[in-house]
Amino acid sequence: MTGSPPEASSPGRTLMARLDELGRISADSDRLNRQPFTPAHRQAIELVAGWMRLAGMSTRVDPIGNLIGRYEGQDPTAPVLLIGSHLDTVVDAGRYDGALGVLAGVQVVAALHDAEERLPFAVEVVAFCDEEGVRFPTTFLGSKAICGTLDRKVLELQDQAGITVGAALRAFGGDPDALASAAYPPGSLRAFLEVHIEQGPVLEAEDRPLGIVTAIQGQSRLAVVLDGVAGHAGTVPMGHRRDALAGAAEIALLVERRCSATPDLVGTVGRLEVLPGAVNVIPGRALLTLDIRSPSDLLRGQAVAELVQAIHQIAAARGLGCTIAREHDQPASVCAPGLQRVLAQAMRAEGIQVKYLPSGAGHDTMAMAAACPAAMLFVRCQGGISHHPLESMTLPDAEAALRVLLRALRLLALPKARP
Numbered sequence: 001m002t003g004s005p006p007e008a009s010s011p012g013r014t015l016m017a018r019l020d021e022l023g024r025i026s027a028d029s030d031r032l033n034r035q036p037f038t039p040a041h042r043q044a045i046e047l048v049a050g051w052m053r054l055a056g057m058s059t060r061v062d063p064i065g066n067l068i069g070r071y072e073g074q075d076p077t078a079p080v081l082l083i084g085s086h087l088d089t090v091v092d093a094g095r096y097d098g099a100l101g102v103l104a105g106v107q108v109v110a111a112l113h114d115a116e117e118r119l120p121f122a123v124e125v126v127a128f129c130d131e132e133g134v135r136f137p138t139t140f141l142g143s144k145a146i147c148g149t150l151d152r153k154v155l156e157l158q159d160q161a162g163i164t165v166g167a168a169l170r171a172f173g174g175d176p177d178a179l180a181s182a183a184y185p186p187g188s189l190r191a192f193l194e195v196h197i198e199q200g201p202v203l204e205a206e207d208r209p210l211g212i213v214t215a216i217q218g219q220s221r222l223a224v225v226l227d228g229v230a231g232h233a234g235t236v237p238m239g240h241r242r243d244a245l246a247g248a249a250e251i252a253l254l255v256e257r258r259c260s261a262t263p264d265l266v267g268t269v270g271r272l273e274v275l276p277g278a279v280n281v282i283p284g285r286a287l288l289t290l291d292i293r294s295p296s297d298l299l300r301g302q303a304v305a306e307l308v309q310a311i312h313q314i315a316a317a318r319g320l321g322c323t324i325a326r327e328h329d330q331p332a333s334v335c336a337p338g339l340q341r342v343l344a345q346a347m348r349a350e351g352i353q354v355k356y357l358p359s360g361a362g363h364d365t366m367a368m369a370a371a372c373p374a375a376m377l378f379v380r381c382q383g384g385i386s387h388h389p390l391e392s393m394t395l396p397d398a399e400a401a402l403r404v405l406l407r408a409l410r411l412l413a414l415p416k417a418r419p
């Protein structure tokens, strides 16, 4: 073939153009900022709902403010295959986090619609109202409501302006009193699939367009306080010091060493506060935080136990007082093995080498796993950058994700397929 022009429109091009368009819907004129239950959220729902209807879906907004499009199946009573992600963003966000998973779902349904193809089950595409937890001190409002795991107490949580979740939702046209009706009845969901940018550098470093998420990492957060003795930086000889910061430094290096030595384990000392914090005073107190994550709860538990013991030893050897508070423990969420296999089969069939990787960040898939088999497909993003305007992905990778997702849907439609 000679001289054929590049294909003017393709599913991937449509997807990328729509991501751009959706990315312009923001509360701020100079940056992307789309918080739940705001005019920008409403505008985003209207835009995406229009695209859903073009793809042959009926649309509704549920009582918590999730937009749901439904593409009917051969059997309207069969458990539904749900695809989606979130419409909310962080402040000064990129265009792909969340939006990709919603619009990729719309695009594969459009492909079924164009082919006049009905699967044995209905496919629904969901645009969750809140995943990032930026406006309110809570996350996964949308996916938890769908799973029936949303605690009604969250309705009382307030944003910085003092507006509660319940009041914001009511003003948005939602119905806090009808939250229970947002939940899908047990057994009515066949599976949940989420396409998302990786938000890390692994796929790019290995030159792979896509990856299958094995598990969303569990996380432990600890707060350590070291108490030494403040003193004059000139008059106290080195051998007489009990320097809290020197102990904290040793702990930070210990965390790095311990977590580097084990694959599938990451550890971070993200905060360090030194008191009194003067150039000529030996630090009397140091406060530091530990964030330990792993897709394996066993590995994480072992690492935390060892670190706690070693921290006490470091403190004792330096004559420092030491208290360690365990502030947060979130178990890992393993993605459904059957769905991982289907995604792998779809990737191979599309000529893409299969790559498995854990997710370091939390996702709606974690919440959805409470209701049905749930899995994630990661798409390479440039430089691993996310939660930033420079977040980006390529057209060929978008095309690859759509082909794999569509093929996965058709594989799940085969008789005997089980997620």
Ligand SMILES: [Zn+2]
Pocket (backbone or CB within 6 Å): 086, 097, 098, 131, 196, 363
């Ligand atoms: Zn996200």
